[in-house]
Amino acid sequence: xxxxxxxxxxxxxxxxxxxxxxxxxxxxxxxxxxxxxxxxxxxxxxxxxxxxxxxxxxxxxxxxxxxxxxxxxxxxxxxxxxxxxxxxxxxxxxxxxxxxxxxxxxxxxxxxxxxxxxxxxxxxxxxxxxxxxxxxxxxxxxxxxxxxxxxxxxxxxxxxxxxxxxxxxxxxxxxxxxxxxxxxxxxxxxxxxxxxxxxxxxxxxxxxxxxxxxxxxxxxxxxxxxxxxxxxxxxxxxxxxxxxxxxxxxxxxxxxxxxxxxxxxxxxxxxxxxxxxxxxxxxxxxxxxxxxxxxxxxxxxxxxxxxxxxxxxxxxxxxxxxxxxxxxxxxxxxxxxxxxxxxxxxxxxxxxxxxxxxxxxxxxxxxxxxxxxxxxxxxxxxxxxxxxxxxxxxxxxxxxxxxxxxxxxxxxxxxxxxxxxxxxxxxxxxxxxxxxxxxxxxxxxxxxxxxxxxxxxxxxxxxxxxxxxxxxxxxxxxxxxxxxxxxxxxxxxxxxxxxxxxxxxxxxxxxxxxxxxxxxxxxxxxxxxxxx
Numbered sequence: 001x002x003x004x005x006x007x008x009x010x011x012x013x014x015x016x017x018x019x020x021x022x023x024x025x026x027x028x029x030x031x032x033x034x035x036x037x038x039x040x041x042x043x044x045x046x047x048x049x050x051x052x053x054x055x056x057x058x059x060x061x062x063x064x065x066x067x068x069x070x071x072x073x074x075x076x077x078x079x080x081x082x083x084x085x086x087x088x089x090x091x092x093x094x095x096x097x098x099x100x101x102x103x104x105x106x107x108x109x110x111x112x113x114x115x116x117x118x119x120x121x122x123x124x125x126x127x128x129x130x131x132x133x134x135x136x137x138x139x140x141x142x143x144x145x146x147x148x149x150x151x152x153x154x155x156x157x158x159x160x161x162x163x164x165x166x167x168x169x170x171x172x173x174x175x176x177x178x179x180x181x182x183x184x185x186x187x188x189x190x191x192x193x194x195x196x197x198x199x200x201x202x203x204x205x206x207x208x209x210x211x212x213x214x215x216x217x218x219x220x221x222x223x224x225x226x227x228x229x230x231x232x233x234x235x236x237x238x239x240x241x242x243x244x245x246x247x248x249x250x251x252x253x254x255x256x257x258x259x260x261x262x263x264x265x266x267x268x269x270x271x272x273x274x275x276x277x278x279x280x281x282x283x284x285x286x287x288x289x290x291x292x293x294x295x296x297x298x299x300x301x302x303x304x305x306x307x308x309x310x311x312x313x314x315x316x317x318x319x320x321x322x323x324x325x326x327x328x329x330x331x332x333x334x335x336x337x338x339x340x341x342x343x344x345x346x347x348x349x350x351x352x353x354x355x356x357x358x359x360x361x362x363x364x365x366x367x368x369x370x371x372x373x374x375x376x377x378x379x380x381x382x383x384x385x386x387x388x389x390x391x392x393x394x395x396x397x398x399x400x401x402x403x404x405x406x407x408x409x410x411x412x413x414x415x416x417x418x419x420x421x422x423x424x425x426x427x428x429x430x431x432x433x434x435x436x437x438x439x440x441x442x443x444x445x446x447x448x449x450x451x452x453x454x455x456x457x458x459x460x461x462x463x464x465x466x467x468x469x470x471x472x473x474x475x476x477x478x479x480x481x482x483x484x485x486x487x488x489x490x491x492x493x494x495x496x497x498x499x500x501x502x503x504x505x506x507x508x509x510x511x512x513x514x515x516x517x518x519x520x521x522x523x524x525x526x527x528x529x530x531x532x
Contacts, residue, residue, distance in 0.1 A: 057185030082518035206236035
């Protein structure tokens with residue numbers, strides 16, 4: 001080199017670039033896939049934790065709640081029997097449509113080793129982006145407690161608030177976890193019912209066992225694409241602790257260990273689903289024969305930000321006033337085993353309770369009358385009329401159910417016939433579009449493009465109506481629905497509608513599968529109706 005000094009600016013710029021790159025990488029180890037609407041909390045040791053908003057989609061009234069089904073019978077059998085649950089939020093914020101709505105915050109990523117040690121042992125913090133594992137449920141709680149106390153001391157203004165109450169971190173409940181895993185209110189009902197809310201290969205979104213995915217190795221957070229809520233790695237990489245205790249029927253029966261949700265890098269691809277749940281014991285027998293706190297190499301955690309409910313006297317008054325309206329609008333709560341039962345079974349169960357109460361009252365009055373003879377005849381007349389009224393109500397409910405079943409069977413069958421017709425029409429339009437494009441007829445091309453788009457929208461809308469009809473039919477006794485299918489079939493025979501009879505047979509098959517799984521199967525419905 002004749003004049004090495006002339007290269008110094010270049011070397012200096014290169015060194016600056018290296019330092020800049022390293023600093024960018026270091027700044028992003030806690031949020032490798034940043035989004036504009038991320039919610040970020042600071043942590044000790046210059047770390048941070050990122051959250052995503054999960055809106056309930058039911059407005060901002062004090063008792064605005066979201067009812068949805070957890071579980072998937074086709075994947076988990078009796079351990080994941082579909083059950084209706086009701087979910088609430090923690091804070092009121094404006095959603096993407098600028099409407100006030102209840103929301104809770106779900107961790108965007110699994111808690112990493114760097115984040116965990118930044119709180120419990122800053123000397124070991126490092127920069128590892130792998131999820132923290134091999135810690136017990138109790139150690140997770142200790143981490144959460146220490147992090148909450150640090151936030152209250154150092155970043156109180158960064159936490160969201162519910163009225164006067166400041167937010168705090170905890171493990172999610174089963175319902176909160178599954179609602180977020182299914183895509184929450186960001187997906188349509190048919191998508192929400194799927195095993196997972198993704199399009200394309202699962203390997204694009206989740207880590208699981210095998211050479212096409214993880215090779216059995218736990219991966220850094222955020223390397224795969226997020227779900228519709230912007231949350232990463234919910235169904236794979238590591239399973240995640242929840243704050244819920246394990247009960248086979250979710251909310252009744254024997255109480256066991258805690259619930260872990262999601263699969264991990266040793267789970268087969270076919271096993272991954274939004275409903276996957278596992279019971280984890282709090283304690284286990286180790287190889288030395290001693291009982292210790294349970295720790296697993298593939299079990300980690302993800303946090304939520306929540307709040308208390310009763311935040312002060314004003315809030316208590318608002319809830320008390322809102323309760324009057326809310327309690328009038330909601331159905332009488334039933335035990336979880338009946339949450340997905342047909343309406344007539346629920347109604348008749350409640351009528352049976354009322355009749356039992358009436359019988360007990362009658363027995364008590366009879367005993368009193370025999371001992372003292374003070375019960376007037378008019379009381380016995382009123383009791384008789386009341387008993388007869390219960391029978392009339394039951395008959396009216398059953399008649400309404402029969403009529404409703406026939407109407408929804410007809411709606412489902414007509415939707416299926418419409419979808420079938422549009423599915424056959426679509427390829428013809430697509431071929432015509434290719435022809436118009438190939439010969440350069442721009443006006444005709446635009447016209448056919450519009451018709452293609454309209455047909456695709458018709459198919460999507462028809463599938464939504466189809467799924468909605470099944471949802472309504474599932475609220476009716478199966479024998480009544482089968483009878484309605486038979487009656488509608490007889491009607492079609494009288495009309496000579498052979499094609500519609502074929503469609504109706506397929507509709508019944510689809511409904512029976514829906515009744516078994518309690519989940520929509522949009523792709524299968526579309527394929528079957530297309531090939532009919």
